[in-house]
Amino acid sequence: MKTxxxxxxxxxxxxxxxxxxxxNLKLEPGKVHAIMGPNGAxxxxxxxxxxxxxxxxLTGGDIRYKGKSINDMEPEERxxxxxxxSFQHPVEIxxxxxxxxxxxxxNAKRRHEGKEELNAAExxxxxxxxxxxxxxxxxxxxxxxxxxxxxxxxxxxxxxxMLILEPEVIILDEIDSGLDIDALRAVSEGINxxxxxxxxxxxxxxYSRILDYIEPDYIHVLKDGRIIKTAGPELVEQxxxxxxxxxxxxxxx
Amino acid sequence: xxxxxxxxxxxxxxxxxxxxxxxxxxxKKLHDLGLPSKKSEAYRYFDIETxxxxxxxxxxxxxxxxxxxxxxxxxxxxxxSAPKGMRIFYEACKHVEMEHFxxxxxxxxxxxxxxxxxxxxxxxxxxxxxxxxxxxxxxNYRISLENQSNRHAIVYERFEDDAVRDTLVLYxxxxxxxxxxxxxxxxxxxLHPENYAMVASHNVHVEREANALLKSFDFGGGLGLxxxxxxxxDHAHVEAGHLLYLNSESRRGTxxxxxxxxxxxxxxxxxxxxxxxxxxxxxxxxxRVDHSAKYSKAHQNSKAVLLDxxxxxxxxxxxEIYIDELEASHGSTTGQLDKKQxxxxxxxxxxxxxxxKMLVIAFANTLIEKVKDSRQQERIKEEFEKAFYTVHKxxxx
Ligand SMILES: Nc1ncnc2c1ncn2[C@@H]1O[C@H](COP(=O)(O)OP(=O)(O)OP(=O)(O)O)[C@@H](O)[C@H]1O
Ligand SMILES: [Mg+2]
Numbered sequence: 001m002k003t004x005x006x007x008x009x010x011x012x013x014x015x016x017x018x019x020x021x022x023x024n025l026k027l028e029p030g031k032v033h034a035i036m037g038p039n040g041a042x043x044x045x046x047x048x049x050x051x052x053x054x055x056x057x058l059t060g061g062d063i064r065y066k067g068k069s070i071n072d073m074e075p076e077e078r079x080x081x082x083x084x085x086s087f088q089h090p091v092e093i094x095x096x097x098x099x100x101x102x103x104x105x106x107n108a109k110r111r112h113e114g115k116e117e118l119n120a121a122e123x124x125x126x127x128x129x130x131x132x133x134x135x136x137x138x139x140x141x142x143x144x145x146x147x148x149x150x151x152x153x154x155x156x157x158x159x160x161x162m163l164i165l166e167p168e169v170i171i172l173d174e175i176d177s178g179l180d181i182d183a184l185r186a187v188s189e190g191i192n193x194x195x196x197x198x199x200x201x202x203x204x205x206x207y208s209r210i211l212d213y214i215e216p217d218y219i220h221v222l223k224d225g226r227i228i229k230t231a232g233p234e235l236v237e238q239x240x241x242x243x244x245x246x247x248x249x250x251x252x253x
Numbered sequence: 254x255x256x257x258x259x260x261x262x263x264x265x266x267x268x269x270x271x272x273x274x275x276x277x278x279x280x281k282k283l284h285d286l287g288l289p290s291k292k293s294e295a296y297r298y299f300d301i302e303t304x305x306x307x308x309x310x311x312x313x314x315x316x317x318x319x320x321x322x323x324x325x326x327x328x329x330x331x332x333x334s335a336p337k338g339m340r341i342f343y344e345a346c347k348h349v350e351m352e353h354f355x356x357x358x359x360x361x362x363x364x365x366x367x368x369x370x371x372x373x374x375x376x377x378x379x380x381x382x383x384x385x386x387x388x389x390x391x392x393n394y395r396i397s398l399e400n401q402s403n404r405h406a407i408v409y410e411r412f413e414d415d416a417v418r419d420t421l422v423l424y425x426x427x428x429x430x431x432x433x434x435x436x437x438x439x440x441x442x443x444l445h446p447e448n449y450a451m452v453a454s455h456n457v458h459v460e461r462e463a464n465a466l467l468k469s470f471d472f473g474g475g476l477g478l479x480x481x482x483x484x485x486x487d488h489a490h491v492e493a494g495h496l497l498y499l500n501s502e503s504r505r506g507t508x509x510x511x512x513x514x515x516x517x518x519x520x521x522x523x524x525x526x527x528x529x530x531x532x533x534x535x536x537x538x539x540x541r542v543d544h545s546a547k548y549s550k551a552h553q554n555s556k557a558v559l560l561d562x563x564x565x566x567x568x569x570x571x572x573e574i575y576i577d578e579l580e581a582s583h584g585s586t587t588g589q590l591d592k593k594q595x596x597x598x599x600x601x602x603x604x605x606x607x608x609x610k611m612l613v614i615a616f617a618n619t620l621i622e623k624v625k626d627s628r629q630q631e632r633i634k635e636e637f638e639k640a641f642y643t644v645h646k647x648x649x650x
Contacts, residue, residue, distance in 0.1 A: 093597065108607070109602050
């Protein structure tokens with residue numbers, strides 16, 4: 001089995017509190033992994049740990065991306081190497097123009113990859129084509145980053161960034177919460193467009209409805225800081241019917 | 254000359270030292286206010302004594318034939334070029350303000366009995382470039398700026414120097430903003446440590462129904478203080494904005510008094526301060542609303558972002574109010590860049606330096622965006638970036 005991201009026996013704290021308690025997880029290239037789990041289980045903490053968020057202190061274990069440990073990598077390096085997190089609560093940044101921000105990010109990545117940077121006009125063309133697909137208004141170009149965006153607009157803007165940056169490991173933290181059905185469809189379509197048989201997805205969710213659209217290969221149950229079960233998509237139904245209490249822990253995890 | 258030799262002298266002694274008639278009222282003002290020291294109200298956050306204790310060469314200001322150019326250029330206090338047809342000449346100052354709080358305002362006038370008068374014609378856009386070429390010098394000059402009623406003119410002001418060292422520049426405007434007119438003055442200045450230091454002492458009289466927009470964009474290190482006194486007549490309006498981006502051991506900022514004299518006048522003053530290194534930003538600003546100034550509106554605000562633990566903001570917004578019928582507010586805040594915002598940008602592959610720069614520009618944008626001329630706006634951003642990259646290493650591109 002090939003692995004693109006390997007999380008091995010990770011312990012992590014926020015403040016003085018241990019949140020991840022020996023977590024193991026392997027993401028396979030080209031596959032969609034869903035993580036489900038009760039509130040406060042540590043799902044967002046896991047995603048923050050992977051991208052190197054300042055809240056989280058890694059106290060044990062190893063995170064390897066393409067075979068190399070990224071424990072000591074700066075957040076921007078992890079991003080440049082192809083790891084992307086769509087935040088559960090994207091922050092608003094008044095005064096930073098959305099298009100300018102995105103072009104800066106894309107050009108940082110292109111520079112990193114030794115490619116030509118895009119000029120403003122070229123970038124605008126690219127951005128517009130994605131906006132349409134996501135059903136976003138063209139004023140998203142001129143507005144400040146996430147400022148005054150509705151919940152749905154913020155999530156669509158996260159997907160827009162994913163589409164433009166074309167990362168290789170994509171972590172979506174509750175991309176579906178607070179979305180109406182149209183937004184959910186647009187967001188799912190964006191995600192499906194990124195599937196190319198190589199990229200991996202880690203989809204954190206409470207609901208099965210997004211999984212109807214994006215068809216996961218694996219379901220992982222995260223509870224009390226550990227992955228306690230990994231199964232195929234059929235597990236969703238059991239979780240829907242009987243809840244997390246019904247899950248028996250895998251012996252291997 | 255060492256300016257400090259003027260300290261604690263009688264009017265008679267000052268008259269001799271400055272070569273002035275002993276009856277000159279400005280002499281008494283300088284005497285009464287006293288040469289500034291650490292203990293002077295207006296200079297308490299600024300190290301003026303060190304500057305006044307140095308020995309400087311005094312310059313001769315011999316008017317030259319003014320060359321034709323697309324902008325006004327003043328080199329070491331002497332006008333060398335100006336646009337064709339512009340009314341610019343030397344004369345005895347017609348209106349020296351007798352209520353100014355700054356002793357150096359009076360010293361400046363006493364040292365420069367002839368001021369450079371610039372009469373701005375109609376809706377002109379005037380660019381004034383100040384250039385300094387002499388080290389270890391006291392460069393002193395004053396400008397009297399006049400515009401015309403019912404007109405809307407703009408002055409862009411910037412500063413250049415030939416890497417001079419240990420020079421002290423005292424200069425400033427006496428502005429009379431004509432009834433029913435608008436005058437915008439936008440100043441951009443980057444200073445370097447050990448270069449020249451500057452105290453700019455201005456007096457602005459805003460006549461009835463006139464608008465004054467005074468914006469300063471001050472970057473880099475060094476020592477610089479802007480002393481601003483503004484008087485508002487009936488229905489006059491002033492909008493003052495001060496952007497500071499300071500680094501190293503810099504001490505810079507604004508000390509101001511805005512005086513509401515007439516009725517229905519409005520003032521708004523906004524300072525944005527971004528402080529790096531061991532720098533100290535100064536915003537020591539008083540708005541006074543007199544008995545005569547019914548229905549005034551006065552708003553004042555200072556915001557500071559500290560990029561370094563060693564930086565310090567001296568913010569002192571003050572309102573002094575003698576009437577009831579008015580609308581007024583003031584406040585100041587000091588903080589850091591938002592960690593969450595910084596992380597969000599980094600998580601998209603943007604370097605810490607670029608992310609900080611983006612957030613700092615976003616913070617400064619309420620002031621920068623008000624510069625309507627896009628070329629000038631670009632120039633301000635470029636100057637800011639240049640100063641910023643001397644501290645924060647730019648990404649290799
Ligand atoms: N910044 C923080 N400071 C202190 N405690 C925190 C912080 N962030 C998270 N926690 C705590 O860490 C634990 C795990 O939180 P986390 O956000 O990872 O859960 P989650 O599984 O994502 O939950 P949800 O489904 O509600 O999003 C919780 O007990 C939470 O209170
Ligand atoms: Mg969460």
